[in-house]
Amino acid sequence: MNPIRSLSAALLLTVSAAALSSFAFAADPIKIGVPVGLSGANSVVAPSVVQSAQLAVDEINAKGGVLGRQLVLEVADDASGAAGAQKAFDALISQKKVDVLISMETSAARNAALPIVARSKTPYIYTSFYEGKSCSPFMFVNAWVPEQQVPPIVDYFGKEKGTKAYFLIGSDYAFGRGMLAFTRKYIEKNGGKVVGEEYLPMDGSDWTSIISKLKGAAPDALITSTAGGAPNVTLTKQLRAAGVKLPYGNLAVDEGTAKAMGTDAEGIFLSASYVTGIETAANKAFLADIAKKFGKDAKTPNDLSVPEYEAVYAYKAAVEKAGSTNSAAVLKALAEVSVVGPRGTIAMSKQHHAPLSMYLGEVQGDGSVKVIKSFPSVDPGDQCPNLKS
Structure with a gap:
């Protein structure tokens, strides 16, 4: 046997295997973990949060995904509390091997889960309004504070x-x-x-x-x-x-x-920071898309579900800027990207929090909200001064 020909064949097989391996890796889905209160106090609003996440994922996948990879949602019930959150976060990180966590949760659930997030160094976008001043190098917040x-x-x-x-x-x-x-x-x-x-x-x-x-x-x-x-x-x-x-x-x-x-x-x-009556093209398109996708089962978009939708797009932007799903690179990029969504332009650039336009409203007899006054780009104030954004 010709040793040179044999060596060439071996090299070809090695290169082909490497190429196939690289292709398989590139085709692996990007997993988004959504721990949320499907039971407990948040069970009233959690379905709308899951719908918003699913809509964003489906829209992104229909346009080719992120870096050529499809997005997949992994939803886990955190029971709206601390014990449930520990189980949900641990399962999503350790068993499902999610690349990111994006979710609205109670503060009790968030506080219990943050040590698990820190140990795994998994990026976490918290999409719930909350009491403020919860700080972690792995957490970004795109919802309002007091x-x-x-x-x-x-x-x-x-x-x-x-x-x-x-x-x-x-x-x-x-x-x-x-x-x-x-x-x-x-x-x-x-x-x-x-x-x-x-x-x-x-x-x-x-x-x-x-x-x-x-x-x-x-x-x-x-x-x-x-x-x-x-x-x-x-x-x-x-x-x-x-x-x-x-x-x-x-x-x-x-x-x-x-x-x-x-x-x-x-x-x-x-x-x-969100009401359905916001008169922008982006919000009207979002409302139409929710209605089209879920029909009679569509839940009313709200100030807890819309940040979830926008956060999926923020993660997409961060991965594309980083060029990979590497946690450290994505965390750096999250402080630098912005997205245009139903609430306007959102950037988590202020100490891992976001300046937001706010709306003072009064609930009407049919449950809709009449906007009384709007406040553009309200600063979140000092939340996490020790975190660099």
């Missing part, structure tokens, strides 16, 4: 309703207490006073005694901060049944949950 969300409601109540005395009600965990701590400081800084502040456990549903204290305190207005979906529904229903007609600012209600409440939600004031 500095962006609270002032529009308190300022409006003070100027338009003449409110001086406030009663605060929240769920007893990081989000509820964190939001109301900021709210109390802002109220007092602006000449108002808090005449009562009460909390119920996150999974609590009987607000009777707190509503009794509210009535006894005789405030000018009520501001609440509960654990998203289910507690919002039970509290509002019981407030209406008790005949409470005070100006009511809700720091945790989204448009989808407001629709689920029916007429009970009418008159609630909210401050959000």
Whole structure:
């Protein structure tokens, strides 16, 4: 046998194997982990979050994917709490081998999961509004914080309703207490006073005694901060049944949950980075695409689901800028990219947080939100000064 010919054949086989291996690797899907509260407090809003993620993935895949690779969603139920989040994050990272985590979660779930994220160094885009100042080199946030969300409601109540005395009600965990701590400081800084502040456990549903204290305190207005979906529904229903007609600012209600409440939600004031009534081409296209894809099963897009949609595109942009799914490269790129979505241009460039346009709205009888005033590009303030963006 000719040794040169034999060597050439061996080299050809080696090169071919390497090429096939490279092709197979390039064709492997990019896995996006979505840990979310399909059960528990967030179960009211979680389906809309999953729909938004699926729409983004399908749109991107239809245009060739990311770096020639398709995106795949891996959804896990975190049960809206700490224990469930630990299991969901661990399963997604260790078993499903996801490349990134993108999701809306309760603060309890997020706090429990962050050590797991840190150990694995997996990029994590947190898409839920929250109480602020949660910092990790592996986490980016594209939703609002108190500095962006609270002032529009308190300022409006003070100027338009003449409110001086406030009663605060929240769920007893990081989000509820964190939001109301900021709210109390802002109220007092602006000449108002808090005449009562009460909390119920996150999974609590009987607000009777707190509503009794509210009535006894005789405030000018009520501001609440509960654990998203289910507690919002039970509290509002019981407030209406008790005949409470005070100006009511809700720091945790989204448009989808407001629709689920029916007429009970009418008159609630909210401050959000997204409402369905945003009059832009990007938002109109998004709403049409959601309706087309999911039909009668489509959930109302809201301030918790739309950031999920935009975050998938932000991850796409970061991977393309990095040229790979390498975690370190993607984390660097996430601070540098921006995306244009239903909420406008979003860049997580301020200490891993995003300046956002905010909308002060009032819930109407059909659950829709009438925008009273808009606030362009509101800065999130100092959230994570030790993180370089």
